[in-house]
Amino acid sequence: xxxxxxxxxxxxxxxxxxxxxxxxxxxxxxxxxxxxxxxxxxxxxxxxxxxxxxxxxxxxxxxxxxxxxxxxxxxxxxxxxxxxxxxxxxxxxxxxxxxxxxxxxxxxxxxxxxxxxxxxxxxxxxxxxxxxxxxxxxxxxxxxxxxxxxxxxxxxxxxxxxxxxxxxxxxxxxxxxxxxxxxxxxxxxxxxxxxxxxxxxxxxxxxxxxxxxxxxxxxxxxxxxxxxxxxxxxxxxxxxxxxxxxxxxxxxxxxxxxxxxxxxxxxxxxxxxxxxxxxxxxxxxxxxxxxxxxxxxxxxxxxxxxxxxxxxxxxxxxxxxxxxxxxxxxxxxxxxxxxxxxxxxxxxxxxxxxxxxxxxxxxxxxxxxxxxxxxxxxxxxxxxxxxxxxxxxxxxxxxxxxxxxxxxxxxxxxxxxxxxxxxx
Numbered sequence: 001x002x003x004x005x006x007x008x009x010x011x012x013x014x015x016x017x018x019x020x021x022x023x024x025x026x027x028x029x030x031x032x033x034x035x036x037x038x039x040x041x042x043x044x045x046x047x048x049x050x051x052x053x054x055x056x057x058x059x060x061x062x063x064x065x066x067x068x069x070x071x072x073x074x075x076x077x078x079x080x081x082x083x084x085x086x087x088x089x090x091x092x093x094x095x096x097x098x099x100x101x102x103x104x105x106x107x108x109x110x111x112x113x114x115x116x117x118x119x120x121x122x123x124x125x126x127x128x129x130x131x132x133x134x135x136x137x138x139x140x141x142x143x144x145x146x147x148x149x150x151x152x153x154x155x156x157x158x159x160x161x162x163x164x165x166x167x168x169x170x171x172x173x174x175x176x177x178x179x180x181x182x183x184x185x186x187x188x189x190x191x192x193x194x195x196x197x198x199x200x201x202x203x204x205x206x207x208x209x210x211x212x213x214x215x216x217x218x219x220x221x222x223x224x225x226x227x228x229x230x231x232x233x234x235x236x237x238x239x240x241x242x243x244x245x246x247x248x249x250x251x252x253x254x255x256x257x258x259x260x261x262x263x264x265x266x267x268x269x270x271x272x273x274x275x276x277x278x279x280x281x282x283x284x285x286x287x288x289x290x291x292x293x294x295x296x297x298x299x300x301x302x303x304x305x306x307x308x309x310x311x312x313x314x315x316x317x318x319x320x321x322x323x324x325x326x327x328x329x330x331x332x333x334x335x336x337x338x339x340x341x342x343x344x345x346x347x348x349x350x351x352x353x354x355x356x357x358x359x360x361x362x363x364x365x366x367x368x369x370x371x372x373x374x375x376x377x378x379x380x381x382x383x384x385x386x387x388x389x390x391x392x393x394x395x396x397x398x399x400x401x402x403x404x405x406x407x408x409x410x411x412x413x414x415x416x417x418x419x420x421x422x423x424x
Contacts, residue, residue: 310380
């Protein structure tokens, strides 16, 4: 029953296609709480004045938040102990900035500036783990702001929304955005996110309140036929985005903080993932340099079971996994196994010293930041991301548990497939 409810049919894609081709007046979703038509002329003048006043305020608020987050990221990357990380968290200005963003969004709920404020609040709530904000943000965006040209930035801030709202709830919201927006860039981005959810999710997640957290033991793996159907629908939606919004894609980045062609590159990366990065496919090779400046390729490790870890010292969950990773490397030191990091810390000048200080002895691929070429090509959108390859270089898992014992069991199962007489 759960699977049928989450099913995305060809008819739904056709309905989206027909609706996207309709005149803007026919497809624009009315705003809840909009003024009656007789007041529209006065409201328009009032709106222009409000934009001139509010936009600089919300821009300043978001600039302060970005500066604070960047400073915290640098402090986390340079921290040398768990105690120091705890102290950094205690001194964080982000909770106060979150409250300021949400207060601004609620006080100016009828203006587009509120959408920018919600986008900032959503990102800050994730870092502060205050997900009640997410429920309020999604409700406000759906109720008042589906027609806003700035909606894409807020949708982007949710990241993998299905993990927090549930598969069906998130995908329904994306369809509403795609149908309700009169703006090509917003439509294109909502459809891309829908294709991303359809194409990448291996499990159906029940609808939930984000406060419950992202981990839910009631997640159910899609049956193979449904999984294949969802991936086909994702491919069709990507084709729809590329064909119908070809003019908008080159400049349709959801945020001014991102390169203008960000969405075009993400669409390409998702298509590449669906065509080349599925379980059972040969992992595409890449060339890189390590922390010592030495070049290497992924294919150099053919004949060994490989765990690829997309991570960074800036990432608190990544650092939390380091003790388990060290223990795993030590226990499997005599096996044909390699843990390979794809590092996103950016500041390579001091990276080697910091890795040594943390006891990270496994080889790294220096990929720049989170938009590095390897992470982008592999369509990595969350950190850490773990990908397990067998000795033939075939992808065997993309949804690895972050549990040391279960992860080791999967790795040892692949090692058991290797001829024992072969040398390390």
